[in-house]
Each structure stands twice: as structure tokens, then as C-alpha cells.
Amino acid sequence: MMRVIVTLLLATAMALPAQAELLIRITEGADNALPVAVVPFGTEGGLQPTENISEIVRDDLAMSGEFAPLETNRMLSLPTSGEDVFYRDWRMLGQKYLLVGNLSPAAGGSKVQARFELFDVNREARILGETATVSADNLRTLGHHISDKVYKAITGNRGVFSTRIAYVTLDMENGKRTYRLNISDVDGKRSRVFLKSKEPILSPDWSPDGKKLAYVSFETGRPAIYVQELASGKRTRIAQFPGLNSAPSWSPDGKSLLMTLSRDGNAEIYRMNVATRQLTRLTNHWAIDTEPSWAPDGDEFVFTSDRSGGPQSYLMDADGGDVQRLTFGSRYNARPRFSPDGEHIFYVHKRENFFHIARLNIETGQETILTRTKLDESPSVAPNGRLLIYATQDGGKSVLAVISADGGSNYVLPSRFGDVREPAWSPFID
Amino acid sequence: MAISVGLHVAIVLFSLAGWSWSEPSHEPPPRSISARLIMPEPVPAQQASQPAAQPSAQPEPEPQEDAQEEARKEAEEKARQEEQRQEEARKQALIREKEKQEAAAKAKEEARRKAEAEAAAAAKRKAEEERRRKELEAEKAAEEKRRAEEKAAEERRKAEEKRRQEEAERKRQEKLEQERREAEQRKREEERRKREEQLAALAEQSAEEQAASEQARQEAAAAARAKQAQMASESEKYEALIRQRLSNAWYIPSSAQKGLVTTLEITLLPTGELASVRIAKSSGNTAFDNSALSAVRGVQRFPVPNDPDVFNAYFRNFSIQFDPEKLR
Numbered sequence: 001m002m003r004v005i006v007t008l009l010l011a012t013a014m015a016l017p018a019q020a021e022l023l024i025r026i027t028e029g030a031d032n033a034l035p036v037a038v039v040p041f042g043t044e045g046g047l048q049p050t051e052n053i054s055e056i057v058r059d060d061l062a063m064s065g066e067f068a069p070l071e072t073n074r075m076l077s078l079p080t081s082g083e084d085v086f087y088r089d090w091r092m093l094g095q096k097y098l099l100v101g102n103l104s105p106a107a108g109g110s111k112v113q114a115r116f117e118l119f120d121v122n123r124e125a126r127i128l129g130e131t132a133t134v135s136a137d138n139l140r141t142l143g144h145h146i147s148d149k150v151y152k153a154i155t156g157n158r159g160v161f162s163t164r165i166a167y168v169t170l171d172m173e174n175g176k177r178t179y180r181l182n183i184s185d186v187d188g189k190r191s192r193v194f195l196k197s198k199e200p201i202l203s204p205d206w207s208p209d210g211k212k213l214a215y216v217s218f219e220t221g222r223p224a225i226y227v228q229e230l231a232s233g234k235r236t237r238i239a240q241f242p243g244l245n246s247a248p249s250w251s252p253d254g255k256s257l258l259m260t261l262s263r264d265g266n267a268e269i270y271r272m273n274v275a276t277r278q279l280t281r282l283t284n285h286w287a288i289d290t291e292p293s294w295a296p297d298g299d300e301f302v303f304t305s306d307r308s309g310g311p312q313s314y315l316m317d318a319d320g321g322d323v324q325r326l327t328f329g330s331r332y333n334a335r336p337r338f339s340p341d342g343e344h345i346f347y348v349h350k351r352e353n354f355f356h357i358a359r360l361n362i363e364t365g366q367e368t369i370l371t372r373t374k375l376d377e378s379p380s381v382a383p384n385g386r387l388l389i390y391a392t393q394d395g396g397k398s399v400l401a402v403i404s405a406d407g408g409s410n411y412v413l414p415s416r417f418g419d420v421r422e423p424a425w426s427p428f429i430d
Numbered sequence: 431m432a433i434s435v436g437l438h439v440a441i442v443l444f445s446l447a448g449w450s451w452s453e454p455s456h457e458p459p460p461r462s463i464s465a466r467l468i469m470p471e472p473v474p475a476q477q478a479s480q481p482a483a484q485p486s487a488q489p490e491p492e493p494q495e496d497a498q499e500e501a502r503k504e505a506e507e508k509a510r511q512e513e514q515r516q517e518e519a520r521k522q523a524l525i526r527e528k529e530k531q532e533a534a535a536k537a538k539e540e541a542r543r544k545a546e547a548e549a550a551a552a553a554k555r556k557a558e559e560e561r562r563r564k565e566l567e568a569e570k571a572a573e574e575k576r577r578a579e580e581k582a583a584e585e586r587r588k589a590e591e592k593r594r595q596e597e598a599e600r601k602r603q604e605k606l607e608q609e610r611r612e613a614e615q616r617k618r619e620e621e622r623r624k625r626e627e628q629l630a631a632l633a634e635q636s637a638e639e640q641a642a643s644e645q646a647r648q649e650a651a652a653a654a655r656a657k658q659a660q661m662a663s664e665s666e667k668y669e670a671l672i673r674q675r676l677s678n679a680w681y682i683p684s685s686a687q688k689g690l691v692t693t694l695e696i697t698l699l700p701t702g703e704l705a706s707v708r709i710a711k712s713s714g715n716t717a718f719d720n721s722a723l724s725a726v727r728g729v730q731r732f733p734v735p736n737d738p739d740v741f742n743a744y745f746r747n748f749s750i751q752f753d754p755e756k757l758r
Contacts, residue, residue: 024669157683
């Protein structure tokens with residue numbers, strides 16, 4: 001009897017007290033980019049594609065900084081459709097996602113149809129399966145379209161691979177300095193010259209609908225602000241006031257432009273109604289006020305002013321009231337640009353004689369230096385807020401670089417031109 | 431106890447039922463009286479008393495007179511005697527008339543008396559008959575009653591007999607039950623005694639072991655506490671390993687924003703292989719949820735303790751919360 005009691009006591013003592021179920025909290029993810037395998041697309045019907053679709057997609061995903069595409073020569077198999085996929089192969093290669101697809105002629109060979117599928121290797125699940133048709137000479141557009149789909153499916157964000165970049169190049173042509181305003185795909189491919197001038201071209205800015213560019217051209221010998229339609233090439237000089245005419249910035253509704261004019265003696269910020277050309281002066285300060293940029297909600301704008309002694313970024317209400325200094329991190333924080341969500345500004349930050357692109361959280365005031373390059377300028381944010389393009393120096397030449405907006409990756413945009421400056425990322429083009 | 435009470439109740443109920451059976455009022459009254467009246471039995475002789483004999487109505491005969499008288503006397507005497515005789519004759523005639531009348535009255539009276547007597551006799555006879563009929567009826571009723579009573583008595587007797595038999599049976603059963611109970615009681619007593627003997631023996635043994643047992647208990651409690659602590663520390667160790675694996679496997683999608691939390695419930699096999707995973711609470715962002723699922727699926731084998739207690743307590747089922755602090 002006693003023994004039974006003792007055993008019971010022991011058993012009770014051994015039993016664990018009631019406890020909450022174990023909860024493991026994961027607060028950090030992998031720092032490296034997501035391994036993704038983009039298998040070379042198959043072809044059917046004797047199609048001879050002029051572009052390597054899978055390579056376009058690989059480059060796009062790599063440029064995003066969020067993906068680390070697998071080199072083709074490491075692949076164990078080259079499936080072109082879901083039936084041929086053996087997850088084990090891709091798991092062994094450490095791949096998290098797998099894109100397969102093929103191309104076939106459509107509409108009598110004038111078009112190409114792509115069929116593509118995206119798989120989550122870990123979950124062994126297909127998460128995307130689509131077909132898309134483009135004209136046969138537009139395969140790069142198809143590639144970027146697929147990149148956008150893949151990016152959206154995995155990250156939940158809209159991809160920017162079908163958007164455009166405007167930028168200004170300077171070359172010697174026939175012994176003369178030649179400025180060109182160019183527009184290209186985000187990967188720098190398919191660039192075309194939009195405007196050519198012997199005089200400097202500056203500050204291109206996309207209209208919110210992506211159909212027009214505003215820029216500053218010195219082609220008349222004096223700075224003037226122009227608005228030019230992309231489709232027709234039709235251009236309008238909207239501002240050539242005495243003195244400075246610079247830094248145009250489209251309002252989110254596309255109806256007005258902010259610009260810097262010195263027609264009243266000092267560089268001040270004005271708002272111009274594009275339709276009526278009516279001007280509203282917004283700043284009135286003895287210091288230089290310039291480089292305005294709208295907040296995404298159109299209620300405020302940021303600009304650069306040296307009213308505190310050196311160039312700093314300021315926030316002002318759209319009607320010119322309630323000015324507020326935003327940057328304090330160093331003596332030079334200029335050319336601010338809002339992030340699409342309105343939470344951050346990106347700007348040129350000078351520290352120890354080097355210029356970096358920095359990011360400021362407007363709410364918290366937290367400043368993050370994003371770039372490791374040294375002579376950085378002209379930040380422009382992608383419409384999804386994930387990437388930032390800016391100009392920097394590389395080997396004595398000015399080049400464009402793309403960096404993730406959180407500073408996680410850096411990608412130098414290949415350019416066949418010499419000096420490349422003044423990049424402007426287009427909005428989403430539907 | 432309950433059985434014996436029940437038995438008693440049953441017995442009481444049973445005997446009540448027997449008693450009620452002997453109740454004559456429950457028997458229907460005899461209905462044979464009218465039938466018996468149709469065939470009356472002969473009247474018993476000793477009961478009937480004959481009416482008294484009628485007294486005789488004839489009068490007694492008159493006495494004769496003898497007289498010898500002389501001539502005058504004879505004549506006178508004769509005249510007087512004639513007169514006397516005439517007188518006598520008249521008297522005699524009167525007397526006779528009277529007597530005749532008296533006789534007629536007497537005869538009439540006699541006839542009346544006789545008629546009366548006859549009527550009385552008839553009435554008496556009728557009354558007697560009525561009386562006898564009534565007596566007979568009473569006798570018959572008495573007989574019926576007697577028979578009924580006899581029958582009732584017989585039934586009572588039978589019921590009584592039955593009750594008596596049942597009572598005897600009940601008593602016999604009670605006795606058997608009593609004997610059984612007593613036997614059981616004896617058996618229990620015996621068992622208890624044996625158990626007590628065993629317990630006594632055990633107690634004797636335990637008394638020696640008790641000190642050691644107390645120590646063992648304390649040691650066991652301490653060991654349990656130590657085990658718990660060890661289990662907790664073991665679980666923490668594996669928690670950290672799992673956290674690290676999942677962090678490495680988790681690619682936070684760029685659409686993740688502060689405040690997005692996905693909670694997964696996972697079930698592991700003791701080998702560390704994933705048995706199942708499901709979203710317990712979605713973040714509302716499909717890409718984010720999928721990244722968490724993918725991370726869990728991406729861990730080939732979860733680091734789990736070999737100790738089955740620790741595994742079962744912590745790692746067979748648990749939750750993982752994907753709650754990024756550092757966003758891309």
C-alpha cells in the first residue's frame with residue numbers, strides 16, 4: 001500500500017506542470033538574397049527567339065537585390081513545364097523558387113506566346129501559371145512582364161521591371177560635347193535618345209501618367225524649362241524667366257509643376273499651373289530655396305535651402321506655409337526626394353568630403369546612409385519604393401547605379417555611354 | 431440491508447394481499463334462493479301443531495215425571511192436572527218453543543261459532559302456513575348463509591393456509607438469506623483479517639522502508655525539479671537552434687511591413703521531420719504568409735531533443751510566430 005502511494009507521488013512529481021504551448025518567435029530573416037532558378041525557356045514550332053527571355057528575367061530579379069538567380073550551368077535538369085519538375089533537384093541546389101516556361105509562335109509567327117510557371121520548391125506548390133503573347137520583336141517587354149509577375153508572386157510587391165529610366169549622357173561627338181536625354185528600360189537596355197543638345201540638359205522629371213517629361217535645357221544659351229510628350233515628341237517651353245529656371249517637379253495630379261525661379265531676384269520655389277502657366281510663389285527667403293519635390297499625397301513638398309548656413313532639406317505645405325527643417329545629420333543634405341509611401345526622403349548627404357545617398361525616416365528622424373560609393377548624386381526612387389537609382393563616379397566616369405531602397409544591394413547599370421547623370425525613374429506605366 | 435428491507439416490504443405486501451383474498455365481502459352474495467323456492471322441501475312433521483278438537487253441540491236429554499192421584503184429587507187433580515197439563519203443555523210448548531228457539535239460536539250460534547272456528551282455523555292454518563313458509567325461507571336463507579359462511583370460511587382457511595405457507599417460505603428464504611449474509615460476513619471478516627495481516631506485515635516492512643521512502647520521495651521531487659529545469663534548458667537550447675534554422679530559411683518578402691505577423695502551428699515527428707504545418711493566424715499578406723510556410727517547409731529536419739519527454743513536452747506541437755523586426 002505504501003509502495004503504491006510512493007509510486008503515485010513520484011509519478012505526480014514527474015509530471016510536468018501545465019504550461020503554455022511553446023511559441024518560437026522569428027524576428028529575422030535570411031540576409032542573403034532569395035535563391036531562385038530561372039530555367040532557360042524552351043521553344044516550340046521552330047521559333048528562333050531574338051532575345052533570351054530567361055536571361056532577361058534573371059537579370060531583372062538580380063537587379064532587384066532581393067533574388068539570387070542560379071547560374072544555368074549549375075542546373076541539374078532543364079524542365080520547361082511543370083510535369084518535368086523534380087523538386088528534389090532544386091531542393092538539393094538550395095533553390096526556393098523555380099521558374100520554367102516555353103515560347104511558341106503565335107498569330108502566324110508575327111507574335112510569340114510565352115507559357116510560364118513558378119514553383120515554390122519548399123512547399124512543392126505551383127504559385128503562378130500564365131500565358132502571355134507579345135509581338136515577336138518585343139521579347140524584352142515579355143521578359144520584363146514575366147519578371148514583374150514573378151516578383152509580385154513572391155514578394156507581394158509590384159515589380160518595376162517594365163518601367164523606364166530617363167537620364168542624361170554627355171559624350172564627345174565629332175569633337176564637340178553632346179548632351180542627350182535618353183529613355184531606356186530599367187536594365188539600361190533599349191535606350192533611345194529623346195533629346196540631343198550641345199548645351200547641358202538637366203533635371204528630367206516624369207509626369208505622373210508617364211507620358212511626358214519636364215526638364216531643363218540650356219539650348220537657348222539660358223536655362224529654360226520644357227515639357228515634352230514621349231509619344232509625339234511634341235515639346236513646350238513653359239518657363240524661361242529672367243535668371244534661373246530649374247528643377248521642375250510634377251505634382252501628383254499632373255496639373256502643376258514646382259520649379260525654382262530667380263525672376264524675383266533670389267532663387268525661390270514657385271508652383272506653375274501647367275494649363276494656365278499661372279505662377280504661385282511658395283518660398284520667400286533671402287537664402288537659396290531650390291530642388292523641390294512633391295510629397296505623394298500632394299499636400300506638402302520637400303526642397304533644399306541653405307537658410308541655416310548650409311544646404312539642408314526642408315518640408316513645406318503645398319501652399320507655402322509651415323516650413324520645417326528635416327535634416328540635421330551633417331552640414332550638407334540636399335536634393336531630397338520622397339519615397340512613394342511618403343514615409344522617407346532620399347537625399348544627397350555629405351560626410352567627410354564624400355557624398356552618399358541617405359534615407360531619412362520623416363516620422364522618427366532616423367537617418368540611414370545607403371550607398372558605399374563616394375560621389376553620389378541625383379537619387380530617384382522606383383515607383384514601388386524598393387529601388388533607388390542615382391549617379392555616381394566609377395573610374396573617372398559618371399555612371400548610374402541602382403540600389404535597393406534599404407541599402408541592401410548595389411547594382412551598376414551598364415551603359416555604353418561615357419558620362420551618365422541625372423537619372424529619373426518613371427512611374428508605373430500601365 | 432436494502433435487500434432485507436426490500437424483502438420485508440415484499441412480505442408485508444404479500445401477506446396483505448393474502449388477507450384481502452380471505453375477505454368475504456369480496457365474494458358475491460349467493461343467488462340461488464329463487465331457484466330453491468321452486469322446489470320446496472317437504473315440511474317437517476314435528477313443527478306443525480294440530481288445532482284443538484271442537485266441543486260437541488248436542489244438549490243433554492230431559493228427565494221423565496210419574497204421578498198417581500185420587501178421584502177428586504183425581505178429577506180436580508185431573509182438572510188441575512189437566513190445567514196443569516195444559517199449562518204444562520203450554521209451558522212445555524213454550525219451553526219447547528223456547529227450547530226450539532234456544533236450540534235454533536244455539537244451532538245458529540253453533541253454526542256461527544263453527545264458521546268462526548272454521549274461519550279462525552283457516553286463518554290460523556294460513557298463518558301457520560305463512561309462518562312455516564317464512565320459517566322455511568328463513569331456514570333456507572340460514573342454510574344459504576351457512577353455506578356461504580362455510581365457503582368463506584373455507585376460503586379464509588385456504589388463504590390462511592397459503593399465507594402461512596408463504597410466510598413459512600419467506601421465513602425459510604430469510605433464513606437462507608441470513609445464512610448467506612452471515613457466510614459472506616464471515617468471508618469478509620476472514621478476508622479483512624487476512625488483509626490486515628498482510629498490511630500488518632507490509633507495515634512492518636514499510637516501517638523499515640519509510641525513512642528510505644521519504645528520502646526517496648524528496649529525492650524524486652528534487653530529481654523532478656532538476657529534470658524540469660534540465661528539460662526547460664534543453665528546450666531553450668533547441669528553441670534557439672530552431673529559431674536560427676528558421677531565420678536562415680526565411681526570406682522576408684519586401685512587401686512585409688511593421689506589424690505583419692503570421693503564426694503557424696507545426697507538428698513534428700520525433701525525428702525532427704515536419705509532420706504538418708498550418709496557418710493559425712494569417713498576416714493578411716499572402717506573400718508574407720507564404721514566406722513563413724516556405725521557411726518552415728524549407729527546414730529539412732528540425733533540430734529536436736533526443737529526450738522523448740522534452741520532445742513531447744515542447745516540440746511535438748508548437749507555434750511559430752513570424753514577426754519581423756528588421757525589414758528589407
